[in-house]
Amino acid sequence: MVSTGRVAVSLFVPRLLGIFAFAILCVLFVSPLGFMVVVSFYKADPMAFYQETFTWENYQRYFSSFYLNVTLRTLWSTALSAVIVVVLAFTAMLAIVELSRRWQLFWIILLLSMMCLSEVIVGFSWLILLSESAGIPRLLGALGLWDNPRSLSPSFGAMMIGLVTLGFSVVSLVLYPQVAGRDKSVEEAARTLGTPPYLVPLYVTLPIFMQTLIALTLTMFVYLLGVFVMPVMLGRPKDWTMTVMISDKALGDGNLPLGAALAVVMLIITAVLLIVSLAFSRKRTAA
């Protein structure tokens, strides 16, 4: 009896701390999302933030052709950049893990810096590099390769470069331990059995990693879906994504309910993708 008493006392503090942490996350992470869903059903009011009367209006406006179009083109540009990111990061990691530990560390620090660096800075530096007065167009003009050099941004390509730069570091860092720690005996066996060495990555390594890569592409898609700075800085208005619309509605036009409704649609897309991604990784662990 004495010992159970002592156990109960010693578990009291951790239990209290556990409830405290859970409560904090609920109030400051979950409840804002819930409140956002509520606001998406409020009536817009240009004079205040919103009127607390229930309406389907915001979702009706969303399903008008304009916002649906924005959604479709957002899905397209985000999907394209996510696929490019994963392809580049996977091939780069296959090469990086073959380097010496010193050079691996160099790359990891480089990638970590890229991951931490503000999208504002990354976007700005690409803006300069693609500009008429300071970047690649000027260089090509000076070399006589381009008669009439003009700025390469804003454009769809510039926005893509920005998005890919952002995602590349994150995916590389996630892939690093998996690629570095992979079982190389299968590749070895394939080579011994006569597979040409340059085809081994394609025929052996890629299939092994396929499910990881698909799950990562989905995760990357969700991440790039919410990027604001790159489309605004490097893309043309007709490339602007849902994220830009949400921010413009909420901050620019002061139409918070419509912004919230757009965000809820994005939340649903995200949830669906996360569930699919989870199913993929489940299958992987089961296999």
Next chain:
Amino acid sequence: MKGIGGKLYLLVLLLVIVLPFIVVAGVSIGASKTIAFPPSEFSGRWYHMLFSEPEWLKAMGLSLLIALTAAIIAVSLALVVNYTLWRLNTRFTRLTFALGLGPFMLPPIILALGASLFWAEVGWYGRIEATIISHGIFLVTLPLVIVARGFASLTDDVVEAATIMGATQWKLFTTIVLPLITPYLLTGFVLVAILSFNEYLIANMISGFIVETLPIKIFNNVRYGYSPVVASASMFFVTITVTALLLVARSTDLLALLGAPKDS
């Protein structure tokens, strides 16, 4: 990807990653009032401006204050969640841990809009405290995962031995748990501070019109006509970020921390 082909590929990637920053560095030390590269004349005036004009100094101070306090919040929360998970390992503590992974699984704009609506309702819209708390909560995922690795390195026999020797839970925590996980806590702290220092979207939507942090100031400058001082501010960012990461790399085994197999 062995041999020359792989190395060449990496060289191209390296160039693409680094090139924009070389150009920005060039612009930041140029004398001309417009953005131009390569610079025809060199000057330190843009750096002088960055470190002497009150509006830039204020933005830097705000960013630093937010970054450091948000990092304290995030690391404390990550410690509490991991400690309770380690001690109790109940369904409830596992749920709390999973909840902490949430912010990194959602597009940042959703978090930003949710937080902005939430703080407006609470009445803290536009206050620096709101930015600090939201950064602390939304960036908790990284220290949560890193500190979890620290707790995973705690072996049962050490803990059992201490308990048999009669150590109280508090003593066990301060003499065994804390020293072992301190490197992980520090790494988490530095990473959150850097991420918060660089974060634009959430800070802007919660209180950007009053609390103008450095990324917000740079963005506003770029969007509405800009001068090379933005380039020097960007280089300041790059320097701070890389220095902080190099310090982390010096004090911990970064590769192992990221989960790479140790060379034996």
